[in-house]
Amino acid sequence: MPSCARHTWEEVNMVKPVLKLENLSSFIGAFHIVQGVSLDVFPGEAVVILGRNGAGKTTTLRTIMGLLRVAGGVIELAGETILGLPAHQVARRGVGYVPEDCIVFNFLTVKENLQIAMRKADKETYARQSYALDLFPDLKKAYSRYAATLSGGQRQMLAIARVLQNDNKIILIDEPSKGLAPIIVERVGEALITMKNSCTLILVEQNFPLACAVGDRYYILNGGRSVHSGHVTELANDVQLQNRFLSIGA
C-alpha cells in the first residue's frame, strides 16, 4: 500500500494542505446548516471534526463531497477548487467517502460492492484492495455473500474497504462507530489507526476516545461554524474545553 508522507506538527505549517475549506456555507433544502467552516488538512494527517449533534459535521462532509448545494466559501483539493463540482467528479479527483450509516449496496455481493467502487482496474488498485481485505479479514470470508447478509460491523468494514482500494488524496469518514458494539468499535478503531499510516483522513466522530486515538488534530464545530481547533492531545487534557463545546467532560 503506497503511503502518504507524514509530517510533524511543526512541519505541517510548511506544507500545502490537501484539503482547504474557507468560510464554507451550505444548505439542506431551505435550512442554512453550515454557516462558516474553515479548516486545513495536511498530507498524512488525521483530522477529527467534533461537535454536538446538529453542529454541521455530517453536512460539512456532504458539502465537500458535492452532495449539497454550496452557498459560498472555498473548497480546495490539493490547491485546485472543487467547489460546485458534482459528487462523481469530486470522488474522481481523489476524495474517498464513507458515509454515516455505512451505506453499502445490499443487492450486490461484497465482491461487487468493491468492484463498483473501483475507479481504475489496475495492479495498484488490486494491491490496495488486497491490503483492505487483509485489514478486514471478515470481508474475505464473506466475499461472495450479498451485503444484505452482513452484520453492522462488517458493513462498516466494507464501506471503509471500498474507499481504501482507490488512490485517494483524502478519505472522509463519517461516524464509523455509530451503532456498533464496543468490541466492533475497537476493531474499526484499530483499522483506522492502521489506515492513518497510509492515508490522509477526516474523521467525524462522536466517540471521543476513538476520535482521540485516531486523530492528530481536531476542529470543533458549533452552530455550523468552526469555533476551535488544535492538537488532539491538548483537547484530551482540557476538560473545560470538552465541557464547553462537547459536553463530555467529567
Add this chain to the structure above:
Amino acid sequence: MDTFLILLVNGLADASLIFLMAAGLSIILGMMGVLNFAHGTMFLWGGYTSVWIMARTGSFWLGALGAVAVGALMGLVFERLFVRPAYGKVTAQILITLGLMIVFTDLARLLWGATPLPALRPAVLDGMVAVGGVRIAEYRIFLIIIGVLVAIGIHALINRTRIGMVMRAGVQSPEMVQALGIDISRYFTLVFAGGAALAALGGALYVPLVGSVWSGMGMENQILAFIVVVVGGMGSFIGTAAGSLLLGLMGTFVAWFFPPAAVVANVLLMAVVLVWKPAGLFGLEGK
C-alpha cells in the same frame, strides 16, 4: 383441459406484453425515483410507428425495429429535457410526465387521425399451430418467446454487467453511487431510454394482436403497468416479471370464468398486496 391450455397461452402472451411495458417503468421508478406517467406514450408511439413503417415497407420486423428506435429516442429526449430538471420533485414529475402524455397522445392523433388504424400480423406468424390437439395462434406463442427472451436479456444485463451492477446499486442509493465516482446521470439516461424502447416494442407487438392502433391505447395499458409495479415492487426485476405473469394470467382466467369481475380484479389484487406488503411482493422496504 383444452380451454385451460388456450387460456394459459393467452395469459402468458398478455403477460409478455405487460412485462415489456412494466419493466422499464419499474426500473425508472425504483432507480431514478421518477413517476413516469409518460411511459404509455412510448407504447402508443411504438404502435403507431410500427404500423406506419409496415404500411410503407411491408415489413413487420422493420416496423418493430423502427418502433424501438423511436421509443429510445423519445426516452432520451424526455429524460434530458423534461425529466432531469424534476429529479427529486415528485409533484413536478407527475405534472410534467402527465403533460407529456397528453401532448404526445394528441400529437399522435394529429398525425394519424382519431380513427383506429388496422395493424396486421406478419404473414409468417399469422397461422395456427396445434399444441396437444389444441389450435393456438402462432403470434401468441411468438409473444411468449419474445417476453422470455427479453426477460432473460434483462436478467443477464442486471446480473452480469457493470451497467446492471450500477442499476442494482442505484435502486438502493443513487447518491452513494455518485459519491463513488460514477456519473449516475448517464445511467439514468440509458435506463430511461432503454425502458422507453421496451415500452415501444411492447406497443409494436401489441397492435397486431388486437388488430388496430388507436390513440387511447397508451393510457389504457399504462395503468396495467403501474399495477404491476405496485404488485411486484418497484425496481425489482423478479417482482416485475412475477407481477406481469400474475396480471396476465389472472386477467385471462377471470375474464373467462367470471367476466363481471374482469374489470375490478386487477385493482382488487393491487389493494390486497398493498395491505399485505406495502412495498410490493418483491419490493425494497423503505424505498
